Amino acid sequence: MATPSPLAQPIAPDRPGGPPDGPDGTGGRERTGPSGRTSRLHIGWHSISRAGLRRVTVTPSTGAGLLLGKDRQQSPVPLRLFAPEPIRVALVGGVWAAQLLIFRAFSLGARAIVVTSEPQAWSGFGERATGQYNRLTVLSSDQGGFPGGTAQTPTLTVYDLGMIGPATAPPLGPWHTQLTILRQLDRPGVAALQEAQLVLLQRLGGDEATLASATLRLRPQSGQFLQFMADDMVALIADGTERHLFLHQTGVEQQYVGLPRR
Known part of the structure; x- marks a missing residue:
């Protein structure tokens, strides 16, 4: 990836006025996956802004050198x-x-x-x-x-x-x-x-x-x-x-x- 820095640190979602984090760090709410169903595992979840996502590119291979x-x-x-x-x-x-x-x-x-x-x-x-x-x-x-x-x-x-x-x-x-x-x-x-x-x-x-x-x-x-x-x-x-x-x-x-x- 040409610009890996946006993924270097997970970015916490903004929760203005939301409740404080519970013991599991979810703010008292259950985290859901892409399907909307409750996810049992929280490891590996990261957020990235749309602007950061646009900066992520893949460099095509030009052959072994x-x-x-x-x-x-x-x-x-x-x-x-x-x-x-x-x-x-x-x-x-x-x-x-x-x-x-x-x-x-x-x-x-x-x-x-x-x-x-x-x-x-x-x-x-x-x-x-x-x-x-x-x-x-x-x-x-x-x-x-x-x-x-x-x-x-x-x-x-x-x-x-x-x-x-x-x-x-x-x-x-x-x-x-x-x-x-x-x-x-x-x-x-x-x-x-x-x-x-x-x-x-x-x-x-x-x-x-x-x-x-x-x-x-x-x-x-x-x-x-x-x-x-x-x-x-x-x-x-x-x-x-x-x-x-x-x-x-x-x-x-x-x-x-x-x-x-x-």
Whole structure:
């Protein structure tokens, strides 16, 4: 509720000139429910004025989201990682940034499936991060047919195949997001950037920045800045807009994911 304060305290009904309260606090009268019949229980009854009732609103849900970080003006930057429609995300960077994103996705109830050419980099991560053995599955080959997600338990399929994405774009259903990690950006990874609705970039080398700028149609000064971002920064490109933000890793995240790095 947008304005819960009207309900914070029960408001006693006005009784001008009425009799004093009896032992039960009813003023000597029996309290009645909405049907007009006598109510045996008085617990939980509250009154609210019509003006207060008009101020009570319900904010509609816009889908599961997580706080990705803060921009250079210290404004929070949310990321809608899961939605009723499928989402494809591309990350040019290292396992650290991917695991930080997955760690935060776990707080939304997500389950992750990682298809990787480097399984040792993911060994034990799911168990350490969640204390459970079924929240993250590591596969060394793309077996396809991954289970779909729900609003309560969305699915995150992660492809960590070096410099390329999956050979074929697997079908995704509702509440199912695909994250493609490109350890280094080169021509073979361009298709993954073009197919993604959300692109995350860690600090890039000169050739990577040139290719990313051309593929994503970034401003010339953006390509320069991408080469000098701090370890705990990413660029977020979505809907034709670009934002540079600090990930603001917590102490708990440092414990389970490690210090910022590419």
